[in-house]
Amino acid sequence: MGKVRVDLNVSLDGYATTTDQTPEDPFGQDWTRLTGPYVATRTFRERVLGQPGKGTTGMDDDYAKAYFEGIGAEVMGAGMFGLHEHPGDPDWQGWWGPNPPFGYPVWVLTHEVRPSLEMEGGTVFHFAQDSIEDVLAKAKEAAGDLDVRVGGGIRTARAYLAAGLVDRLHVGITPILLGRGESLWQDLRGLEAGYEVFSETAPSGVVHLTFSR
Amino acid sequence: MGKVRVDLNVSLDGYATTTDQTPEDPFGQDWTRLTGPYVATRTFRERVLGQPGKGTTGMDDDYAKAYFEGIGAEVMGAGMFGLHEHPGDPDWQGWWGPNPPFGYPVWVLTHEVRPSLEMEGGTVFHFAQDSIEDVLAKAKEAAGDLDVRVGGGIRTARAYLAAGLVDRLHVGITPILLGRGESLWQDLRGLEAGYEVFSETAPSGVVHLTFSR
Numbered sequence: 051m052g053k054v055r056v057d058l059n060v061s062l063d064g065y066a067t068t069t070d071q072t073p074e075d076p077f078g079q080d081w082t083r084l085t086g087p088y089v090a091t092r093t094f095r096e097r098v099l100g101q102p103g104k105g106t107t108g109m110d111d112d113y114a115k116a117y118f119e120g121i122g123a124e125v126m127g128a129g130m131f132g133l134h135e136h137p138g139d140p141d142w143q144g145w146w147g148p149n150p151p152f153g154y155p156v157w158v159l160t161h162e163v164r165p166s167l168e169m170e171g172g173t174v175f176h177f178a179q180d181s182i183e184d185v186l187a188k189a190k191e192a193a194g195d196l197d198v199r200v201g202g203g204i205r206t207a208r209a210y211l212a213a214g215l216v217d218r219l220h221v222g223i224t225p226i227l228l229g230r231g232e233s234l235w236q237d238l239r240g241l242e243a244g245y246e247v248f249s250e251t252a253p254s255g256v257v258h259l260t261f262s263r
Numbered sequence: 264m265g266k267v268r269v270d271l272n273v274s275l276d277g278y279a280t281t282t283d284q285t286p287e288d289p290f291g292q293d294w295t296r297l298t299g300p301y302v303a304t305r306t307f308r309e310r311v312l313g314q315p316g317k318g319t320t321g322m323d324d325d326y327a328k329a330y331f332e333g334i335g336a337e338v339m340g341a342g343m344f345g346l347h348e349h350p351g352d353p354d355w356q357g358w359w360g361p362n363p364p365f366g367y368p369v370w371v372l373t374h375e376v377r378p379s380l381e382m383e384g385g386t387v388f389h390f391a392q393d394s395i396e397d398v399l400a401k402a403k404e405a406a407g408d409l410d411v412r413v414g415g416g417i418r419t420a421r422a423y424l425a426a427g428l429v430d431r432l433h434v435g436i437t438p439i440l441l442g443r444g445e446s447l448w449q450d451l452r453g454l455e456a457g458y459e460v461f462s463e464t465a466p467s468g469v470v471h472l473t474f475s476r
Contacts, residue, residue, distance in 0.1 A: 251463055
């Protein structure tokens with residue numbers, strides 16, 4: 051049986067989202083600072099940016115590699131798929147183009163009833179109106195011996211964490227203070243119970259902290 | 264010229280105070296969990312508990328030793344001295360008994376006008392109605408080449424941090440989620456600017472993170 055995994059980048063004050071996006075700078079400087087060491091890794095540049103042979107190696111890259119390994123299915127929130135910006139649009143197929151970087155089935159938690167979308171490269175998007183527990187059960191069944199990722203957004207991740215359904219939480223803590231946004235840690239008092247905690251600091255300054263069971 | 268230093272224990276979600284105190288358990292379980300690795304060090308047991316030769320050595324103890332070294336004066340809030348519980352009481356001399364563990368002058372930020380208190384062992388408590396900047400200037404002058412500690416509480420520490428007056432902030436981050444209390448990080452967006460950040464993880468699981476300039 052696989053594990054249920056969450057991986058996130060958060061600031062030292064716990065924020066997983068940023069607030070300084072503008073039309074001219076749609077990611078924002080804070081996002082660049084928050085995710086910089088991850089985006090700079092060889093794995094991210096190869097797997098996501100299509101730039102083979104470039105990027106950093108070492109601890110941040112080891113975590114980036116692990117992020118992509120062993121996943122057989124994913125669950126994500128409606129917002130992450132883009133349904134908040136594109137409600138009721140039958141032509142919307144997500145942010146990732148015709149060949150999304152998943153390569154496995156993805157369940158999108160939404161109140162919208164939509165047919166499944168079969169994309170190139172093995173990704174199939176399913177749209178589920180069930181409880182987070184029932185959707186996870188479907189994803190686990192599809193993943194078989196592989197792991198299930200709870201991909202995001204932050205509220206979806208927090209809901210699965212609060213429900214005790216996550217087996218491994220890895221956070222890359224970037225030592226910056228954002229002061230506002232969505233906090234990963236909100237309403238998760240006592241989460242550590244039942245987990246082993248391990249942490250180490252990369253030369254980039256990112257503290258990699260893992261709760262696992 | 265000495266540095267201005269702040270040392271605090273915080274939870275992974277940033278809380279520096281705990282909320283589960285009861286008359287039967289005046290420290291509370293959360294405080295024990297938050298400060299456990301620090302209280303267990305050889306330095307804390309020798310210096311604060313009077314138990315020489317006992318306690319842990321290693322990274323947590325190295326930080327505990329550094330905490331006590333090189334301080335020539337301290338600034339603290341009225342609450343830390345006990346003036347919120349003992350307002351207007353001329354007989355109140357702080358929590359620490361006749362021989363407090365400071366051994367140097369301590370300025371207490373308060374609206375109360377009180378005469379200075381000369382204690383055993385070199386500690387003198389001064390009560391200051393000035394701005395945080397002016398009080399710090401007095402403490403710096405008294406400390407000479409040694410450092411000044413901003414001792415606490417958390418609101419006093421945050422006020423000095425927000426005003427850009429702290430040269431070194433060391434936080435021992437205990438990997439537990441308290442979910443409530445006073446957050447160290449509140450309203451400190453961008454604090455990292457102008458600081459070098461260094462972190463490392465002790466075998467106890469505590470992440471020692473230091474902002475210095």
